[in-house]
Amino acid sequence: MVVSDSNELIMRRSFCTRLPWLAALSALLSLTLWVFPAPSVSAQAPAARAEVTPELQALLRQIKQVDTGRLAVSEEDGRFLRVLAATSRAKRALEIGSASGYSAIWIGLGLRETGGRLITVEYDPSRAREAAENVRLAGLSDIVQVVHGDGFREIPKLAGTFDFVFLDAWKKDYKRFLDMLLPRLDTGGVFLAHNVVNKGKDMPDFLDAIQRNPNLLTAIVTPSGEGISISMKRR
Numbered sequence: 001m002v003v004s005d006s007n008e009l010i011m012r013r014s015f016c017t018r019l020p021w022l023a024a025l026s027a028l029l030s031l032t033l034w035v036f037p038a039p040s041v042s043a044q045a046p047a048a049r050a051e052v053t054p055e056l057q058a059l060l061r062q063i064k065q066v067d068t069g070r071l072a073v074s075e076e077d078g079r080f081l082r083v084l085a086a087t088s089r090a091k092r093a094l095e096i097g098s099a100s101g102y103s104a105i106w107i108g109l110g111l112r113e114t115g116g117r118l119i120t121v122e123y124d125p126s127r128a129r130e131a132a133e134n135v136r137l138a139g140l141s142d143i144v145q146v147v148h149g150d151g152f153r154e155i156p157k158l159a160g161t162f163d164f165v166f167l168d169a170w171k172k173d174y175k176r177f178l179d180m181l182l183p184r185l186d187t188g189g190v191f192l193a194h195n196v197v198n199k200g201k202d203m204p205d206f207l208d209a210i211q212r213n214p215n216l217l218t219a220i221v222t223p224s225g226e227g228i229s230i231s232m233k234r235r
């Protein structure tokens with residue numbers, strides 16, 4: 001039944017008149033909400049904020065401020081990468097596309113929980129220098145190593161396999177990087193790629209490959225709308 005606004009108001013008023021304690025309770029509740037407003041849903045709980053020191057928060061903000069090309073992942077995606085590196089118990093992580101080191105710092109914080117290491121590869125020489133400096137300022141030089149050069153040339157020079165790969169280079173190269181890195185991903189390891197939602201049209205071959213490959217368990221999540229694919233290698 002549709003009740004008009006005025007009818008509804010009259011009904012509520014007469015209800016409260018008949019039950020004065022209910023009206024008093026309602027007024028008290030309104031006052032409580034006014035004095036103690038509910039926290040906003042997007043606000044980080046104090047415990048989550050405390051894990052990042054004020055100095056590190058300032059550094060992360062500073063990296064974002066000078067990132068005029070908006071290359072760095074969002075803070076939500078960074079936090080997500082940190083948790084994923086930690087929960088997957090990653091030990092040998094690789095990032096392609098460091099830019100100024102913003103995502104590398106978040107992954108490095110996750111690896112601090114696992115005793116793991118990250119190698120991050122950056123093509124642009126001045127960005128690679130910036131990334132190395134930011135990693136140093138973040139106190140993560142013992143965990144994160146920045147390698148300057150083209151991933152297609154530098155990664156074949158690296159020894160061993162990886163259990164965590166984060167791909168954030170040029171989008172049209174995603175499928176080539178997947179083909180290059182899947183044989184070097186451990187069974188149970190995860191391959192993550194950024195911008196799979198907002199730039200998905202630039203990587204149809206990659207999206208098709210991660211979703212059709214029977215050796216991969218893939219999910220796409222959107223902590224902040226740009227989209228991250230997570231593919232676990234089954235065997």
Ligand SMILES: C[S@@+](CC[C@H](N)C(=O)[O-])C[C@H]1O[C@@H](n2cnc3c(N)ncnc32)[C@H](O)[C@@H]1O
Nearest residue numbers: 072073097099102103122123150151168169170
């Ligand atoms: C979107 S930005 C990376 C942002 C970074 N992951 C972050 O969140 O802070 C992409 C970077 O990938 C680098 N890049 C692109 N192709 C590359 C390649 N083949 N090898 C290494 N770096 C590459 C670019 O120079 C650029 O700095």
